[in-house]
Amino acid sequence: MKYDYRSIEKKWQEKWEDAGIFHASDDTTKKKFYALVEFPYPSGAGMHVGHVKAYSGLEVISRKRRMQGYNVLFPLGFDAFGLPTENYAIKTGIHPRKVTDMNIAKFTSQMKRVGFSFDWTRTVDTTDENYYKWTQWIFLKMFENGLVFRDKTLVNYCPSCKVVLSNEDSQGGKCDICHSDIVQKSKDVWYLRITEYADKLLEGLEKVDYLPNVKLQQVNWIGKSRGAFVDFSVKGADEKLTIYTTRPDTLFGVTFMVMAPEHPMLDKYKDKITNFDKVEEYRDICAKKTEFERTNLVKDKTGVKIEGLAGINPVSGKEIPIYISDYVMMGYGTGAIMAVPAHDERDYDFAKKFGIDIIEVIKGGNIEEGAYTGDGEMVNSEFLNGYDNKKDSIDRMIEFLTEKGVGKAGVQYKMKDWAFNRQRYWGEPIPIVHCPKCGMVPLPYEELPLRLPKIDNFEPGEGGESPLAKIDEFVNCKCPHCGGDAKRETDTMPQWAGSSWYFLRYIDPTNTDTFADPDKLKYWLPVDWYNGGMEHVTRHLIYSRFWHRFLYDIGAVPTEEPYAKRTAQGLILGPDGEKMSKSKGNVVDPNDVVDEYGADVLRVYILFMGDYGAAAPWSENGVKGCKRFLERVAALTDMIAPGSETPEVNSLLHKTIKKVTSDIEEMKFNTAIAAMMTLVNKIYEKGSITKDELTAFVKILCPFAPHLCEEMWATLGGKGFASLAEWPAYDEAKTVDSEIEIAVQICGKLKATVKIPAGADAPSAIAAAKACDKVAEALAGKSIVKEIYVPGRIVNIVAK
RNA sequence: GCGGGUGUGGCGGAAUUGGCAGACGCGCAAGAUUUAGGAUCUUGUGUUCAUUCGUGCAGGUUCAAGUCCUGUCACCCGCACCA
Numbered sequence: 001m002k003y004d005y006r007s008i009e010k011k012w013q014e015k016w017e018d019a020g021i022f023h024a025s026d027d028t029t030k031k032k033f034y035a036l037v038e039f040p041y042p043s044g045a046g047m048h049v050g051h052v053k054a055y056s057g058l059e060v061i062s063r064k065r066r067m068q069g070y071n072v073l074f075p076l077g078f079d080a081f082g083l084p085t086e087n088y089a090i091k092t093g094i095h096p097r098k099v100t101d102m103n104i105a106k107f108t109s110q111m112k113r114v115g116f117s118f119d120w121t122r123t124v125d126t127t128d129e130n131y132y133k134w135t136q137w138i139f140l141k142m143f144e145n146g147l148v149f150r151d152k153t154l155v156n157y158c159p160s161c162k163v164v165l166s167n168e169d170s171q172g173g174k175c176d177i178c179h180s181d182i183v184q185k186s187k188d189v190w191y192l193r194i195t196e197y198a199d200k201l202l203e204g205l206e207k208v209d210y211l212p213n214v215k216l217q218q219v220n221w222i223g224k225s226r227g228a229f230v231d232f233s234v235k236g237a238d239e240k241l242t243i244y245t246t247r248p249d250t251l252f253g254v255t256f257m258v259m260a261p262e263h264p265m266l267d268k269y270k271d272k273i274t275n276f277d278k279v280e281e282y283r284d285i286c287a288k289k290t291e292f293e294r295t296n297l298v299k300d301k302t303g304v305k306i307e308g309l310a311g312i313n314p315v316s317g318k319e320i321p322i323y324i325s326d327y328v329m330m331g332y333g334t335g336a337i338m339a340v341p342a343h344d345e346r347d348y349d350f351a352k353k354f355g356i357d358i359i360e361v362i363k364g365g366n367i368e369e370g371a372y373t374g375d376g377e378m379v380n381s382e383f384l385n386g387y388d389n390k391k392d393s394i395d396r397m398i399e400f401l402t403e404k405g406v407g408k409a410g411v412q413y414k415m416k417d418w419a420f421n422r423q424r425y426w427g428e429p430i431p432i433v434h435c436p437k438c439g440m441v442p443l444p445y446e447e448l449p450l451r452l453p454k455i456d457n458f459e460p461g462e463g464g465e466s467p468l469a470k471i472d473e474f475v476n477c478k479c480p481h482c483g484g485d486a487k488r489e490t491d492t493m494p495q496w497a498g499s500s501w502y503f504l505r506y507i508d509p510t511n512t513d514t515f516a517d518p519d520k521l522k523y524w525l526p527v528d529w530y531n532g533g534m535e536h537v538t539r540h541l542i543y544s545r546f547w548h549r550f551l552y553d554i555g556a557v558p559t560e561e562p563y564a565k566r567t568a569q570g571l572i573l574g575p576d577g578e579k580m581s582k583s584k585g586n587v588v589d590p591n592d593v594v595d596e597y598g599a600d601v602l603r604v605y606i607l608f609m610g611d612y613g614a615a616a617p618w619s620e621n622g623v624k625g626c627k628r629f630l631e632r633v634a635a636l637t638d639m640i641a642p643g644s645e646t647p648e649v650n651s652l653l654h655k656t657i658k659k660v661t662s663d664i665e666e667m668k669f670n671t672a673i674a675a676m677m678t679l680v681n682k683i684y685e686k687g688s689i690t691k692d693e694l695t696a697f698v699k700i701l702c703p704f705a706p707h708l709c710e711e712m713w714a715t716l717g718g719k720g721f722a723s724l725a726e727w728p729a730y731d732e733a734k735t736v737d738s739e740i741e742i743a744v745q746i747c748g749k750l751k752a753t754v755k756i757p758a759g760a761d762a763p764s765a766i767a768a769a770k771a772c773d774k775v776a777e778a779l780a781g782k783s784i785v786k787e788i789y790v791p792g793r794i795v796n797i798v799a800k
Numbered sequence: 801g802c803g804g805g806u807g808u809g810g811c812g813g814a815a816u817u818g819g820c821a822g823a824c825g826c827g828c829a830a831g832a833u834u835u836a837g838g839a840u841c842u843u844g845u846g847u848u849c850a851u852u853c854g855u856g857c858a859g860g861u862u863c864a865a866g867u868c869c870u871g872u873c874a875c876c877c878g879c880a881c882c883a
Contacts, residue, residue, distance in 0.1 A: 171879080213804060213878090220803065220879065227883085245883060258883090301881085327881045337883045345801085346881055414882055534877080608825070610813055615876090619812065625825050671814065674824035681824090743820035748864045750820055788863055794819045798863050
């Protein structure tokens with residue numbers, strides 16, 4: 001058979017679609033497999049090779065599971081709300097709805113050309129009102145359960161996109177969308193109380209099978225720390241200043257305190273602060289600092305001493321100065337710290353600069369030279385002297401503080417509450433009404449969806465307000481509670497809202513009564529295997545686990561965790577080894593590859609490039625190599641010779657089936673393909689293959705190169721579709737050779753190889769080794785010290 | 801600074817988890833075929849004439865180390881004044 005991919009691929013794609021062979025059924029009597037890939041944002045650029053790699057892994061696994069008799073749910077939808085579409089609309093005047101529909105249509109047809117076995121009847125679009133109705137519904141449920149709040153605080157703001165960003169969306173001080181520098185701005189914004197779920201998100205990780213580094217990144221992002229809250233009396237104020245510390249045992253070493261410049265106590269006691277003008281001056285300087293200055297001038301501490309207020313050390317009773325400095329953040333702990341310069345580098349730098357006392361309380365370092373952050377015995381600490389700070393000093397101090405009522409054990413998280421809004425048009429409207437009498441009133445559930453109004457001008461307001469604010473018909477409404485005049489919330493939800501629950505909607509995408517039928521949820525959940533990019537680990541993956549866990553807590557979903565297993569694919573780099581980007585001009589368009597080489601070649605090459613989880617550069621020659629392989633495969637139909645079975649080919653076939661079967665499950669696609677290449681080489685070497693052998697080979701290649709395999713299947717007279725054929729079993733007996741070749745070493749150096757029967761015992765294997773000329777030669781005149789035989793592998797003779 | 805990862809031919813990468821390093825593919829070379837180019841097929845291809853030497857570098861454990869241990873260098877990723 002000649003490999004004519006152009007005629008083959010379209011034909012089989014149509015046949016698959018007509019027969020609907022990739023549709024998941026809700027037949028709960030069958031064993032299920034729910035495979036999930038991160039749904040794409042339908043950008044105007046269309047499909048990228050990165051998409052193909054991201055989907056190809058579970059594509060192969062899903063196809064294999066289907067052949068193994070599983071009821072497979074492998075869907076794809078579109079995460080279509082977001083700024084790029086809106087910005088495009090601003091530029092061109094084309095409505096985001098229209099742009100989105102066009103892009104989805106383009107993506108879908110491109111994806112179908114690759115032959116992915118997605119169940120297209122279950123596709124979802126987050127911008128569809130029948131979808132975002134339920135996004136809004138979940139938001140209202142969260143509101144009802146006290147997980148939504150509004151707060152005026154300093155927020156991450158992108159001046160270029162003119163939106164407020166969550167902590168997750170502004171990592172490294174850069175906007176996740178446009179990479180501009182983030183500024184801190186005081187704004188009234190919506191928050192989701194994700195911190196309330198910090199412990200549940202942490203504990204949930206213990207029950208799931210995620211890549212270790214995925215787990216670790218989430219653990220670090222949540223950033224749980226144990227320590228204590230300690231109350232310091234403040235001379236000049238009638239309230240205590242509470243600090244958080246992970247090292248309460250160093251309290252006797254505290255020589256000053258530091259508040260964040262934004263600490264509320266400052267304004268409260270500004271009459272008592274005799275140098276408040278200096279405080280305000282310092283605040284201005286801090287506000288103007290860029291992220292770069294803040295992070296790169298770490299050693300150079302700045303600050304202002306607060307005159308008129310002083311702290312009292314609760315264990316020693318000593319009076320200590322209070323400073324403000326921007327090395328203390330309002331967003332972590334209590335926004336104030338106790339400073340122990342002898343044992344904290346930052347406090348040390350500050351104390352040195354401001355001439356503050358340094359008291360050693362842990363033995364082991366030299367405080368003349370720098371802070372000692374290691375372990376040791378407590379000193380200068382009254383009742384704590386002699387305790388070991390690694391073992392029991394912290395517990396002892398917490399016990400003491402608790403007894404005296406000036407402190408208690410506590411935990412803190414680095415993760416912050418989720419700033420949950422964007423001041424833009426193309427997002428889910430937040431279903432809340434602001435009533436002058438009743439305050440924030442949620443829309444009744446039966447009024448969902450709250451539809452986005454049709455507008456023409458998508459420009460955000462200069463003051464950073466949503467374009468929706470300009471639409472009077474949308475804004476002005478009646479309060480659902482009292483019926484009086486009220487105004488609608490005009491912010492929309494952030495990009496991550498729709499993607500936080502989409503995997504639930506695939507299960508029942510057209511349900512109008514609920515987001516998904518409970519029985520169907522019970523059958524399909526959890527997602528058995530979720531694959532996606534590492535870049536989503538501290539964003540989408542943590543958000544969606546939070547939403548899912550909340551839904552579990554209110555009884556809406558049957559599992560605590562949404563995803564049983566999580567893996568990640570590596571990047572495809574440009575041919576130059578650099579990350580693909582338009583500006584570098586090293587982008588490979590998968591559509592061109594399909595045109596020139598065919599979809600099967602694209603699929604096989606992407607999985608053959610290297611370790612699925614690692615980054616690998618694109619190579620046009622590598623693509624050609626895969627094309628050559630598939631051409632050689634196609635030609636196998638001409639090499640069928642009845643009764644020509646050779647033990648070599650037959651044995652290797654069984655070995656290959658075994659290896660491909662297990663390699664696919666471990667996502668070791670590159671070695672699975674290599675094994676099949678080896679088999680094909682062997683068949684060519686022997687010159688013939690039987691029809692049954694070829695049929696089995698076609699089945700194991702089918703998940704990788706389904707179009708070619710369907711064609712060969714038909715040529716071989718197979719019934720129905722190769723894609724639905726039964727996955728071949730292998731005969732274990734045929735995967736072991738009767739005669740094996742083992743290596744013979746003398747003193748660990750390889751001298752020869754000998755063939756011995758597979759079941760040979762140690763004495764006979766060693767005897768066979770010694771019988772070999774080269775070995776006998778090497779052993780001549782020496783006395784044997786030790787003989788080792790590792791069954792099936794090696795004989796090592798130690799001789800002097 | 802902290803956390804994680806990776807270093808193997810000319811290149812992408814294998815190595816049953818301590819047991820013949822370099823599977824498979826690319827590239828390259830020679831030959832065959834072809835009017836020619838391209839394509840295809842065959843053979844070879846870490847290094848050395850060879851005994852040798854070879855998995856970033858230096859040690860160590862072991863009969864045996866790419867794999868384990870100690871130290872070190874380089875690069876990549878994540879977080880970052882988190883108290």
